[in-house]
Amino acid sequence: MTKAEVTENTYQAADAKLRAYIRSKEMRPSKVRNMVLRQVCILKKPFTADQLVKACEADRISVGTVYNSLRLFVDAGILRGTNRQRGQIATEYELQTDKDCVMQIICTRCGRVARIDDKAVHHLVTTRKYSNFNMAHFSLYVYGECKICRRLTMIAQQ
Ligand SMILES: [Zn+2]
Incomplete structure (x- = not known):
């Protein structure tokens, strides 16, 4: 181009x-x-x-x-x-690009971070109206346990 x-x-x-x-x-x-x-x-x-x-x-x-x-x-x-x-x-x-709206999932055990693109959540947040506030962009962090850490936990429990 x-x-x-x-x-x-x-x-x-x-x-x-x-x-x-x-x-x-x-x-x-x-x-x-x-x-x-x-x-x-x-x-x-x-x-x-x-x-x-x-x-x-x-x-x-x-x-x-x-x-x-x-x-x-x-x-x-x-x-x-x-x-x-x-x-x-x-x-x-x-x-401003759509990339400004960041969603990440973070493993609290190993710290692994992955960018996710959840269209439904993205739509929900960006179409919300908050009184006396004009949203420009947002960040969302979801914490939990990744697949690898989950498996390790399960092995440890056996
Ligand atoms: Zn992990």
């Missing part, structure tokens, strides 16, 4: 999230907002609001529109903001 194709795929995925969010909030689609989203996908790497404003200058998009769009993209789960200290504190934004 070329760089342009990767950017286009990223944009299509982000746009799908945006459309679903806009529909759920009964908002109107906006051409300018989508132009900002395209710039986000071109920047891709963690970026600051200032960097996005600069990237949108060529399209003559106002600073206010960029900031409003940023907030909306975070609310829609397209971007997540992290505060990183680099000389000064500035919020950096980066595209």
Whole structure:
């Protein structure tokens, strides 16, 4: 895949999230907002609001529109903001992927960790609404005993 194709795929995925969010909030689609989203996908790497404003200058998009769009993209789960200290504190934004929702099973005996992809649990958690809270991503750790340790325990008990 070329760089342009990767950017286009990223944009299509982000746009799908945006459309679903806009529909759920009964908002109107906006051409300018989508132009900002395209710039986000071109920047891709963690970026600051200032960097996005600069990237949108060529399209003559106002600073206010960029900031409003940023907030909306975070609310829609397209971007997540992290505060990183680099000389000064500035919020950096980066595209959120489904990989941000982490589920792991951990053996309390041997410490073995396995990543699991439980679609039903993933769906349950990501579609929950908590009052006064906007979920960005989640981590779930499930503790127990792995197959190997369980077998060893059973042998020891014999
Ligand atoms: Zn184990």
